[in-house]
Amino acid sequence: MGYYYAVPNVTTEPDPAQRGKVYGIWVIPEKTVAQANAILKPIEAAISLSNWPDKVFVAGVGTENPDFTSAWLANPPESVGIDGRLGSRLLGRRALTGNSTTLKALLKQTTPVPWAILGNLVAGPGVREVVIAGGGNAVNPAWRTAYVHFSKSPA
DSSP states (O other), X not given: OEEEEEESOOTTOSSGGGOSEEEEEEOOTTOOHHHHHHHHHHHHXXXXXXXXXXXXXXXXXXXXXXXXXXXXXXXXXXXXXXXXXXXXXXXXXXXXXXXXXXXHHHHHHHSOTXXXXXXXXXXXXXXXXXXXXXXXXXXXXHHHHEEEEEEEOOO
8 A cells, every 4th residue: 555646846856867756654564674675675676767758766665663653753744735726536557557658648637736736655465355254245336447546635
């Protein structure tokens, strides 16, 4: 699971080739930093080796916490939010592996500079194949095949 936001133009970045940023926090419960890095390595390799027209740089730092509460206390939220309307979509395999030019154009159209793209990663067999105790299911079926919950911050 992870939370991320994409910023199209980080003006404090001295290298113009690296001004577009995706910042993220990946939460991998009950794993060491080494185990988490092993899980993320294939994803980072696929991103780095992509055939996108712009070069992609990948970097990360891992921290280990004994439990969620300790991690939350060490990294408190920066604010309580903003006043505005939030638009969101669920993106699955077809949206993310289809025509990258079209996806880029749609993301640019929905999220003009300087606003960031917000989202969280929700993929995995636990999401797709969960068995709810008692047989209930309050989850929107679209979440079962989504990889990304994409949100546009309000302008």
